[in-house]
Amino acid sequence: MTDTVLSDQSIPGQSQGLFRVRQITDNVEARPVPSIATEPKLNPPASRAYFFGLMAPAIALLACISLYPFCWLIYMSLHDVEIGSAVWNNFENFTKLASDSRYLNGWWLLIQYSVMCLALQIGIGVFLAVALNGARFEKILVTTLLMPMMMAPIVAGLVWYFLYNGTFGWYHWLLQSVGILGPKSILASTGTALIGIVIVDVWQWTPLITLITLAGLKRVPQDQLEANMVDGASQVRNFFAITLPNLYPVLVIAVMLRFMDNFRFIDSVLALTGGGPGNATKILPVYLFEVSFKFFKLGRGAAIALTLLVVTIILGMILVRVFDRQQTRKA
Amino acid sequence: MAKVSFRSVWKKYGELAAVKDLNIECADGTFLSILGPSGCGKSSTMRMIAGLEHISAGDILFDDQRINDMAPRDRDVAMVFENYALYPHKTVFENMANPLKLRGQSTDRIRERVNAAANLLEIGQLLRRRPQELSGGQKQRVAIGRAIVREPKLFLFDEPIAHLDAKLRAHMRGEIKHMQRTLGTTMIYVTHDQLEAMSMADLIAVMHDGELQQLGTPREVYNQPVNAWVAGFVGEPAMNFLTCEVQARRDDVLLTHSNFALPLLPQQVQRLNGHAAGPVRMGVRPDGLSITMRKPSEPVITGEIFVNELLGGDMIVDVQLADARIRVKTAPEFEGVPGEACYVTVNREKWHAFDVENGRAFF
Ligand SMILES: Nc1ncnc2c1ncn2[C@@H]1O[C@H](COP(=O)(O)OP(=O)(O)OP(=O)(O)O)[C@@H](O)[C@H]1O
Ligand SMILES: [Mg+2]
Numbered sequence: 001m002t003d004t005v006l007s008d009q010s011i012p013g014q015s016q017g018l019f020r021v022r023q024i025t026d027n028v029e030a031r032p033v034p035s036i037a038t039e040p041k042l043n044p045p046a047s048r049a050y051f052f053g054l055m056a057p058a059i060a061l062l063a064c065i066s067l068y069p070f071c072w073l074i075y076m077s078l079h080d081v082e083i084g085s086a087v088w089n090n091f092e093n094f095t096k097l098a099s100d101s102r103y104l105n106g107w108w109l110l111i112q113y114s115v116m117c118l119a120l121q122i123g124i125g126v127f128l129a130v131a132l133n134g135a136r137f138e139k140i141l142v143t144t145l146l147m148p149m150m151m152a153p154i155v156a157g158l159v160w161y162f163l164y165n166g167t168f169g170w171y172h173w174l175l176q177s178v179g180i181l182g183p184k185s186i187l188a189s190t191g192t193a194l195i196g197i198v199i200v201d202v203w204q205w206t207p208l209i210t211l212i213t214l215a216g217l218k219r220v221p222q223d224q225l226e227a228n229m230v231d232g233a234s235q236v237r238n239f240f241a242i243t244l245p246n247l248y249p250v251l252v253i254a255v256m257l258r259f260m261d262n263f264r265f266i267d268s269v270l271a272l273t274g275g276g277p278g279n280a281t282k283i284l285p286v287y288l289f290e291v292s293f294k295f296f297k298l299g300r301g302a303a304i305a306l307t308l309l310v311v312t313i314i315l316g317m318i319l320v321r322v323f324d325r326q327q328t329r330k331a
Numbered sequence: 332m333a334k335v336s337f338r339s340v341w342k343k344y345g346e347l348a349a350v351k352d353l354n355i356e357c358a359d360g361t362f363l364s365i366l367g368p369s370g371c372g373k374s375s376t377m378r379m380i381a382g383l384e385h386i387s388a389g390d391i392l393f394d395d396q397r398i399n400d401m402a403p404r405d406r407d408v409a410m411v412f413e414n415y416a417l418y419p420h421k422t423v424f425e426n427m428a429n430p431l432k433l434r435g436q437s438t439d440r441i442r443e444r445v446n447a448a449a450n451l452l453e454i455g456q457l458l459r460r461r462p463q464e465l466s467g468g469q470k471q472r473v474a475i476g477r478a479i480v481r482e483p484k485l486f487l488f489d490e491p492i493a494h495l496d497a498k499l500r501a502h503m504r505g506e507i508k509h510m511q512r513t514l515g516t517t518m519i520y521v522t523h524d525q526l527e528a529m530s531m532a533d534l535i536a537v538m539h540d541g542e543l544q545q546l547g548t549p550r551e552v553y554n555q556p557v558n559a560w561v562a563g564f565v566g567e568p569a570m571n572f573l574t575c576e577v578q579a580r581r582d583d584v585l586l587t588h589s590n591f592a593l594p595l596l597p598q599q600v601q602r603l604n605g606h607a608a609g610p611v612r613m614g615v616r617p618d619g620l621s622i623t624m625r626k627p628s629e630p631v632i633t634g635e636i637f638v639n640e641l642l643g644g645d646m647i648v649d650v651q652l653a654d655a656r657i658r659v660k661t662a663p664e665f666e667g668v669p670g671e672a673c674y675v676t677v678n679r680e681k682w683h684a685f686d687v688e689n690g691r692a693f694f
Pocket of ligand 1: 344347367373413
């Protein structure tokens with residue numbers, strides 16, 4: 001392949017439009033010597049015992065604080081547990097769940113609750129992050145925004161309980177005077193109570209999403225945004241084509257954190273409604289709490305907890321898988 | 332296709348002025364090369380044209396239309412970025428198709444254009460890969476491909492072939508120039524490699540420290556540099572500089588140095604413009620000198636061969652004078668060996684004199 005060849009050998013009839021197409025004439029004599037290297041004998045890999053030795057203390061600690069209780073959980077889920085006694089009951093704890101309408105309803109409510117919380121938090125959180133990114137006083141604004149997150153969930157629940165209150169709640173008064181609400185508190189009617197607890201969760205945890213997204217936004221490659229802009233993209237299109245795909249990994253993490261919290265944290269729900277009115281906000285973890293610690297059906301509670309755990313793990317694994325794929329695509 | 336004009340353009344990053352009072356008129360269809368060392372404000376200039384950087388002061392015009400406040404996508408330019416700026420989650424094909432897709436071209440048309448560009452750039456076999464699976468030079472070619480699939484008003488190439496190997500670079504120089512000629516699209520091409528600018532451009536803008544030094548054709552920039560800095564930057568091997576004295580003697584004006592005293596040509600005396608005596612910097616390119624081993628009849632500089640380098644078709648001889656060293660270009664058959672005495676003659680048509688203080692060229 002030489003320059004003279006390149007510039008002179010345009011092939012007639014093959015030129016495509018504006019571009020010349022040249023033939024690449026490989027210089028055969030110039031090819032390198034064929035490789036004669038044979039497969040090497042590989043050096044032994046680093047010793048595994050050494051690694052296990054290093055990890056042993058951590059593994060031991062983990063075994064004590066989580067493996068042991070976990071085994072107990074499984075044990076209890078298979079027995080009728082009273083304080084001081086446990087009787088094997090042929091998987092009855094599990095089989096009965098299938099016909100327990102409050103258990104099934106708990107799942108259904110949990111799904112609604114989680115999906116609403118996640119959708120709103122991600123939507124509002126990302127919007128806020130984009131609006132705040134690079135804004136004047138960004139640091140101060142973000143700090144202010146983080147306030148709700150620093151509050152203990154139980155306190156948040158109580159604060160909102162009063163804000164929602166039908167007789168003297170400020171928000172209730174506000175919403176009622178604009179005509180959105182009737183005279184009843186949002187938490188008092190079965191139709192709106194779930195919305196009520198979603199709002200509190202969104203209020204408290206949207207800042208977390210904003211914070212994570214802001215960190216993600218700082219890492220969106222500026223040069224790609226610029227290239228896409230010159231290529232002819234509008235701001236909006238640029239956001240969806242470049243910014244958002246670059247945010248996916250952090251959003252996956254955010255979703256993972258938040259859905260796990262929704263599956264675990266019931267402080268604010270207990271403070272706001274305690275699962276009521278009726279069973280309107282009795283999402284599964286609240287029901288689990290009731291079964292175990294109000295009715296003291298520890299075996300049944302363990303079975304519910306186990307199903308919740310399994311679903312959490314499966315969803316978590318799916319999200320980790322998605323995250324991994326995002327990472328490999330990026331790398 | 333567009334004429335591009337810079338009217339007193341400034342770019343300031345806080346206190347730092349990266350581009351200072353830039354005035355350039357670039358006619359429609361011109362291949363303009365912006366040439367300068369690293370950090371002289373070339374990329375800043377490009378980014379202002381593309382709309383990626385705010386124009387601190389002055390105006391940039393496309394065909395007499397002021398574009399300062401126009402969005403990048405409305406400017407209809409295609410740019411090759413210094414750092415490629417490829418989309419990592421897209422394949423090479425999708426990368427190159429992006430500008431067409433964003434402008435709503437049909438799938439057939441996109442495929443045709445991308446394939447044509449890929450053929451030109453010899454990356455046809457890479458279309459399925461993603462950027463992280465490419466070498467630096469391949470990425471750079473994809474970046475060029477993304478720019479040339481469209482027929483924009485203006486091409487902006489920011490050091491587009493800096494990462495290719497020498498052979499491919501020579502090849503791409505030819506291809507880019509040919510493509511620009513064929514399309515007739517105005518091209519602004521940034522480079523720090525003077526050879527690239529010389530060999531490709533219709534018009535070269537030499538920049539230094541944010542300031543335009545000289546705007547001219549490659550010939551003008553090479554043969555009539557406006558100051559010592561341009562003279563030293565353009566041309567490889569670089570120009571020889573010797574500090575000389577101007578001395579009037581009888582009807583001649585001489586340029587004297589401890590090694591020689593040579594008369595100036597009449598038109599050069601005129602250009603000295605009253606600078607009748609005192610120091611000047613004499614500059615002469617290696618190809619304005621010739622070297623022999625036997626003393627010729629004309630006035631010469633005597634010296635000793637320090638080292639000679641054979642560069643294939645040329646030979647560069649470093650000659651040690653009493654208190655300076657100069658480089659001379661000669662034919663590869665030159666038989667002198669280091670340590671021998673030699674004689675250098677100056678082609679006085681080709682020498683230059685610069686003001687010692689401000690570096691401005693007298694001739
Ligand atoms: N975003 C920025 N903020 C502050 N200073 C900048 C910025 N971009 C560039 N500069 C400065 O402006 C000057 C010109 O930079 P520019 O990128 O235009 O140089 P260049 O000629 O393209 O150099 P190179 O050949 O290395 O690419 C440099 O001194 C650089 O440090
Ligand atoms: Mg640059």
